[in-house]
Amino acid sequence: MDIKITRATELKPKFTDEASLGFGRIFTDHMFIMEYTEGKGWHDARIEPYHRLALDPSSTVLHYAQEIFEGLKAYKSEDGKITMFRAIENCRRLNNSAERMCMPKIDEEFNLKAMETLVSVERDWIPTSAGTSLYLRPTMIANDEALGVHAAKNYIYYIITSPSGAYYKEGLAPVKIKIEEKYIRAVRGGTGEAKTGGNYACSIRAGEEAAKQGYAQVLWLDGEERKYIEEVGAMNMMFVIDGTIVTPDLDGSILPGITRKSVIELARSLGYKVEERRVSVEELMTAARSGRLSEAFGTGTAAVISPVGLLAYKDEKIPIGDGGIGKISQQLYDTLTGIQRGTVEDKFGWVTEVK
Ligand code: PLP
Numbered sequence: 001m002d003i004k005i006t007r008a009t010e011l012k013p014k015f016t017d018e019a020s021l022g023f024g025r026i027f028t029d030h031m032f033i034m035e036y037t038e039g040k041g042w043h044d045a046r047i048e049p050y051h052r053l054a055l056d057p058s059s060t061v062l063h064y065a066q067e068i069f070e071g072l073k074a075y076k077s078e079d080g081k082i083t084m085f086r087a088i089e090n091c092r093r094l095n096n097s098a099e100r101m102c103m104p105k106i107d108e109e110f111n112l113k114a115m116e117t118l119v120s121v122e123r124d125w126i127p128t129s130a131g132t133s134l135y136l137r138p139t140m141i142a143n144d145e146a147l148g149v150h151a152a153k154n155y156i157y158y159i160i161t162s163p164s165g166a167y168y169k170e171g172l173a174p175v176k177i178k179i180e181e182k183y184i185r186a187v188r189g190g191t192g193e194a195k196t197g198g199n200y201a202c203s204i205r206a207g208e209e210a211a212k213q214g215y216a217q218v219l220w221l222d223g224e225e226r227k228y229i230e231e232v233g234a235m236n237m238m239f240v241i242d243g244t245i246v247t248p249d250l251d252g253s254i255l256p257g258i259t260r261k262s263v264i265e266l267a268r269s270l271g272y273k274v275e276e277r278r279v280s281v282e283e284l285m286t287a288a289r290s291g292r293l294s295e296a297f298g299t300g301t302a303a304v305i306s307p308v309g310l311l312a313y314k315d316e317k318i319p320i321g322d323g324g325i326g327k328i329s330q331q332l333y334d335t336l337t338g339i340q341r342g343t344v345e346d347k348f349g350w351v352t353e354v355k
C-alpha cells in the first residue's frame with residue numbers, strides 16, 4: 001500500500017525552548033491515518049495535516065474502549081541524523097495487543113514504513129538536546145456506529161507525534177513511589193499485557209490519591225494475592241538486591257516493555273546478573289529495610305530509566321540507597337540513551353536511521 005502525502009499549507013509555530021517541552025503537550029503539523037473496513041482490510045493510508053477526528057457519538061471506542069496504542073521515540077543528533085529505537089518491536093507489540101482486543105493487525109513492515117515516513121515529514125519538529133525526542137503515539141480505535149458489544153467491523157489507525165522532554169517533572173532525579181494496596185491494575189487473563197486504554201483508565205483513581213500524598217506513581221501488586229510486584233503505571237520495575245538486578249517476570253498481567261527487554265540485554269552484556277522472576281513485596285521490603293536493596297528504577301519509553309528514591313508501603317517509607325541516583329541506574333541510563341542518540345556504539349542493531 002502506498003502512503004499518500006498531503007502537506008499542510010500553514011505550519012504551526014515551532015517550540016522555542018527545548019528545555020520546557022514537557023511530555024506530550026504539543027503536536028506537530030501532520031498525522032498518519034488509515035481506515036479498516038471488514039472485507040476490504042486497511043485502506044487509504046495517508047499523511048495529512050493534523051486534524052480532529054469526527055466520530056459518531058455511538059462509535060464503539062467511546063463506549064467500550066476497544067482501543068490500543070503504542071509509544072516510541074525518534075531522535076535527531078546535532079548533525080541532523082534521525083534515528084528510531086527498536087520501532088519494529090512496537091509494531092509487533094501493537095499486533096499482540098490487537099490480537100487480545102479482537103482488532104485487525106497491521107503488516108509490521110508497513111507500519112514501520114508509516115512511522116518512518118511521518119518522522120521524515122516532521123523532521124524539523126525533532127528536538128536535539130539531551131533528554132528530548134519526538135514521541136510517536138500510534139493509536140487504533142474501533143469505530144462502528146452501533147451500541148452492540150462485540151468486535152467492531154470498522155477501525156481507524158493513526159499516528160500523531162509530539163516533541164517531548166522528560167516524562168516526570170523530576171527528569172532523571174529519583175521519584176517517590178507508593179506500593180498500592182487498595183486498588184489493582186490487572187489480573188492474569190485480563191488485559192494487563194496489552195497496551196489498551198482501559199488499563200490506564202482504571203489506574204487513574206490510584207494515581208490521583210498517590211499524587212495527593214506526594215508520590216509520582218503507584219507500584220502495582222498482582223491482582224490475585226496482592227503479594228507480588230508487577231509494574232508502575234508507565235514503566236516496568238527493576239531492583240538491585242545484593243548486587244543482582246531483579247525484575248518481575250512477564251506473567252500475563254504486565255506490559256512486556258521494550259525498554260525492559262533492552263535493559264535486560266544491556267545489563268547482561270555489561271556483566272550484571274539479571275533475574276526475571278516473581279518478586280514479593282515482602283522480599284522487597286525486607287531487602288529495603290536491611291539495606292540490601294541498593295537501587296530501584298523504572299524502565300519505559302517515555303520515562304527511559306527513572307530511579308526510585310523512596311518506596312512507601314502501608315505505613316512504612318523506606319529511602320532506597322542514599323536517595324540519589326544509583327550507580328547501576330546511572331550507567332544503564334547513560335549507555336541506553338547513548339545508544340539511542342548515537343554517542344555509544346550500538347552493538348545490538350537496535351537503532352535504525354530515518355532518511
Ligand atoms: N508498563 C506500562 C503499563 C507502560 O505503559 C509502559 C510504557 O509503554 C511500560 C511498562 C514500558 O514499556 P516500554 O519500555 O515498551 O515503553
Ligand code: COI
Nearest residue numbers: 071072234300301302303
Ligand atoms: C510510554 O510510551 O512509555 C508510556 O508509558 C505511555 C504512557 C505515557 C502511558
